[in-house]
Amino acid sequence: MLGPSCKRKLTLEAFKVTHDRPVAFIASQWQYDKSTANIKYCIYRVSTCILFFVAWIFTYLKEPAAGKPRWPIYLTNWGFTLCMLQSFLNSIMIVVTLIAERSAGKSQWKEKILKLYPTYWVINVMATPVAFTISIIYWTLIFGAEGASFTPMNFIVHGLNSIIMLLDVCIVSYPVKVFHFIYPLFLAFYYTIFTVSFYYAGGTTKTGSRYIYPILKWDQPGQTMGVCAGVMVLMIILHIVTFLVYKLRIKIHNRFFLPKIDPPLPEKDQNAGQHAYANKAMANEYV
DSSP: OOOHHHHHHOSHHHHSOOOSOGGGGGSBTTSSOTTSOOHHHHHHHHHHHHHHHHHHHHHHHTSOTTTGGGGGGOHHHHHHHHHHHHHHHHHHHHHHHHHHHHSTTOHHHHHHHGGGHHHHHHHHHHHHHHHHHHHHHIIIIIHHHHTOOOOHHHHIIIIIHHHHHHHHHHHBSSOOOGGGGHHHHHHHHHHHHHHHHHHHTTOOOTTSOSOSSTTOOTTSHHHHHHHHHHHHHHHHHHHHHHHHHHHHHHHHHHHHSSOSSOOOOOGGGHHHHHHHHHHHHHHOOOO
């Protein structure tokens, strides 16, 4: 049975990608003024965007000519594409906001670019647990089975992606919602359908195998369906772990970066103090 608290949260709103402060998506949890873009945070976001984009291009270019048409069949490439897209969207949002805030007559740019936040949020909430899942499954089940070698590119697409996404969870200022697990779960379900269709359509990998991955053998449907179900459960668990990291981020921020007691302000300074109170409120997000 669901408790009263869970029932209150289990509404349609819990699954939506809406936020009452879109500016939270271009700010860091650790900057003082969360109502505006920060140049240091912008440098970080643009740097990770460039890293993702360059690595994404190389994942395709490094494939031999015969393997390039099969590049889209691998979940690793799906996941890395999501990481690249969410990083690109967020970088664009922050850069345009910085320009708008520092240029006369361009204030409407900020309002318009922040309308991208729902799209960015959906892609980000899919990319994060998918990156973690890919890293865990690859290094525990696939790396040895395929006899792959440890290379810089192999580490970037199966390891560094998860490190950056985890770092993002620790740095950003917007919340992680528990019930957003439906978005990565939808992606996992869609990829499962794709692998079934690929197998029964007679598709082959770049090595000529009928199996995209050694653990996805659709001529053994019972076992493979169990694997897919297990991966989906793992993805939900990893999303919950992401939520717990977010809650820890808020706890640390409130414990060490917010004053325990706000001193009373003289009446003439109350308007000036409203800005600080707004930033404090932004630190206390909910599920």
